[in-house]
Every structure is written in structure tokens, then in C-alpha cells.
Amino acid sequence: MPLDTRSHIRIARPSRDLAAAERFWVEGLGLGVVWRTGGGGEPGGHELLMVGWPDADWHLELVHEPGPVEPRPTEEDLLVIYVDGPVPDDVVARLEQHGGKRVLSPNPYWNEWGITVEDPDGYRLVLCRRGWSNS
Incomplete structure (x- = not known):
């Protein structure tokens, strides 16, 4: 498949609290939940929440890691x-x-x-x- 105007974009970043993030992005902005997975209890497992609008060419992926990954946003993110x-x-x-x-x-x-x-x-x-x- 060629890279073109219909190539889907995923914007991924960490989250401290996926429930709070879901309230903001879904209930606040009106995005839908595209996909989610839990950590499943396996070592190194992470929780994942993907949100976006149906038929959009992008979605936002929010990841909660059980380890040391912490969001570090700046005013320009x-x-x-x-x-x-x-x-x-x-x-x-x-x-x-x-x-x-x-x-x-x-x-x-x-x-x-x-x-x-x-x-x-x-x-x-x-x-x-x-x-x-x-x-």
C-alpha cells in the first residue's frame, strides 16, 4: 500500500490514568473508543486506549505502563x-x-x-x- 492522503495516522503517548483520559476525550470531546486492552496481569503488560472519530484518518492511542514511563508534556505538546x-x-x-x-x-x-x-x-x-x- 502506498503512503498517501488516506494513510492512517496514530498519535501515541503515555497516560497516568486511562479512566480520566477516557472521560476527557470521549465524554468531553466526543471521540469514540476505537479499541482498548487491559494489562492482562502479565509482567510488563500495559493498558491501551485508542480513541477517535469513526471514518477519521487518525486516532489517539493512550498507553498506561506499569513501569517508569511518565507523561512529560510541555506547553508546546x-x-x-x-x-x-x-x-x-x-x-x-x-x-x-x-x-x-x-x-x-x-x-x-x-x-x-x-x-x-x-x-x-x-x-x-x-x-x-x-x-x-x-x-
Whole structure:
């Protein structure tokens, strides 16, 4: 299969608490659970949660390791979703009700054009009022 515009993208990162992450991404933002697995009790096993929208060409994979892997997000670790219009107030409220925290960005561009919300692991989601196309 060639690499092209339909190649699926997985964005993977660690999570301290998959239940809290699921509340934020699923109940807050409205993504669906694509797949999950538990640690199964085996040594070195990890829990995995994949979330995304049906028919999207990407999904977010959140992994909880029983070992020393800890999330270390910075203010520039962003997942940006281009809304191409006003960011719905009810979505921001749901994100906050489900463990998110609205924050200012150190980059004034995101403060002007979007709303930044930290997820329970400290990673940042930007809902941008602008649209985007690579073409």
C-alpha cells in the first residue's frame, strides 16, 4: 500500500490514568473508543486506549505502563483540531466538566485563534476557529 492522503495516522503517548483520559476525550470531546486492552496481569503488560472519530484518518492511542514511563508534556505538546468556525461553548464546558483545564498558550497565535484545554495528563488540546488544508 502506498503512503498517501488516506494513510492512517496514530498519535501515541503515555497516560497516568486511562479512566480520566477516557472521560476527557470521549465524554468531553466526543471521540469514540476505537479499541482498548487491559494489562492482562502479565509482567510488563500495559493498558491501551485508542480513541477517535469513526471514518477519521487518525486516532489517539493512550498507553498506561506499569513501569517508569511518565507523561512529560510541555506547553508546546499540542493536538490541534481545526474547527473552521466558532468553537462551541458547550464542548469547552464538557471538556472542563470531564477533567480538562482551560489554559492560556505561550504562543499568542493559539490565544487569538483558538481555545487551549489541558487534558488530565497535562497535554494540550487546541480547538482552533480557523480551517486548514495542506493543499
